[in-house]
Amino acid sequence: MPKACSFPTTLVIFGISVQDVLQDSTPDVARDKDALDLFCGAAAIHRAAVDSGLASTAFDKFRVPGITDSGKAGLTEDLSSKSGFMRALELVKRLRRGGLLVMGPPCSSFVVLNAKKCQRNAQNNYQGDLKYPVVQLGNLLATAAAFLMAVACMRGVEVVFENPPSSTIWKFPIVKQVLDSCVQRSTCTPRCAWSREPWGKRMLKRFKFACTGTWISDIRRKCRCPGRRHLRLTCRVWRNGKFRFTGTGLALKKSAAYPDALGKAIVNAWRKSTTSCPIACSAHASSPAWLEICPGARNSLTYKRPAGTKKMRKPLPASDSLPAWLQPSPACTSASSSQPDWLQPKAIVARKLTSSTTGSASGAPSWLNPAPSSCS
């Protein structure tokens, strides 16, 4: 008998839990999308999917300046606002079974360049300095990404999650829990291996992709730059009596964008895998979405490891092992009162979800507002 996945269905963001979404009583949306390129940046995944004749959507706060970053309900693609998050959630729900969700949440608060101010370490469970706005935003977007990833996996969608290999987002509790529950394979590839720029002008930047399918191995490449010469993204500067690393803004931004060849390779690898993908079969079609087996559960359920391949990691314990700060509590406690309100549970769980504009209408995202006084 299939058993339930260890996904954190109690994860709450903007007053909505994963379970709320999966048990939503309103009729399911049409699952008419093949791919969603979330935090799309230069949208290489989206373009590759469209070029292949697929129904794809690109989503990013900075995609259309003046529109998607405006905060207007129905237009915003800012995942730090409730209306932007709800729009992304609707798009995730529209992905067909076996469809593709690719996301690379911003890494700026999780990497070494700003590590001193962000203060992410094992002692604070990589949550960082919660008073620092950059950390607050990083935590919110990482939590939003984990939420959407969990919903997608539970609905039989293939998910690819990307960040630099050294990013501490891989250790951020809720992201780690979702990844540990559903990821079959992780692989790294350097940007320079996919670039068409002249030798020596290519950026070395490494991408790490964690995926619900083993097909992501197809994009593994090695750096073959002559003399291992690359365009430098960071330099050492003498400041306040110490050497410090600093980035050159434009180059760093450009380095985050996937080269077109990498976008095509990811889409092609996924498409090649779909013909034999167990989650695309009709066996689970009659089950309610929230009871279906996630791709990661194949490890312990029906999936059999081919001979000669590496053993997969075991699924983590059930969701009740979530850190206390992520557990939705019916009553506000002293432990939760110090959290931003986007992580505060709702008093009443609504089963019908709407894309309310709460949180962004005032211009300031709700997670920046002080916690309600009733929680103090």
Ligand SMILES: [Zn+2]
């Ligand atoms: Zn190289």
